[in-house]
Amino acid sequence: MDVNLEHSLALLDRTPATLTALLSGLPEGWLHANEGEGTWSPFDVLGHLVDGERVNWLPRLRVILEHGEAGTFAPFDRFAHLNANGHRSVDDLLAEFTRLRGENVAAVRALHLTPADLARTGRHPEFGPVTLGQLIATWTAHDLAHLVQVSRTMARTYRDAVGPWRAYLSVMG
Numbered sequence: 001m002d003v004n005l006e007h008s009l010a011l012l013d014r015t016p017a018t019l020t021a022l023l024s025g026l027p028e029g030w031l032h033a034n035e036g037e038g039t040w041s042p043f044d045v046l047g048h049l050v051d052g053e054r055v056n057w058l059p060r061l062r063v064i065l066e067h068g069e070a071g072t073f074a075p076f077d078r079f080a081h082l083n084a085n086g087h088r089s090v091d092d093l094l095a096e097f098t099r100l101r102g103e104n105v106a107a108v109r110a111l112h113l114t115p116a117d118l119a120r121t122g123r124h125p126e127f128g129p130v131t132l133g134q135l136i137a138t139w140t141a142h143d144l145a146h147l148v149q150v151s152r153t154m155a156r157t158y159r160d161a162v163g164p165w166r167a168y169l170s171v172m173g
């Protein structure tokens with residue numbers, strides 16, 4: 001399937017509400033569980049999504065539209081959130097994510113992007129030329145991947161507790 005901008009924006013617009021419904025008001029044990037050394041908790045994933053809204057997706061989109069391949073994307077530190085959010089609550093991060101995502105989706109809609117715009121290219125610091133359509137598709141798939149990660153991490157906290165039903169729960173790995 002080629003990227004469909006409206007389909008992507010519809011999904012991107014829903015991610016904050018999905019995470020809010022899943023995470024808001026949960027005990028800390030759910031929010032800070034992880035899958036072992038070097039893995040992220042649901043809280044960590046949320047911090048990463050906030051960082052992406054601030055410095056990754058929309059800034060890169062603008063580089064493509066304003067500079068094409070002449071402007072290389074700034075590198076994105078995918079781990080910056082790990083040292084930045086320890087003092088914050090999950091509800092604070094959810095509120096910021098909701099606000100930023102709403103602003104970013106509205107900004108993309110206001111551009112009235114055409115299929116020709118989606119074919120425009122920019123330069124990724126690692127991958128080289130990439131299209132605006134690829135960026136939008138990646139933003140969308142990135143959200144879905146992190147929703148899976150959050151759900152999987154939370155489910156696996158009960159890996160042993162489910163006993164023999166583990167055989168029927170593929171999420172337990």
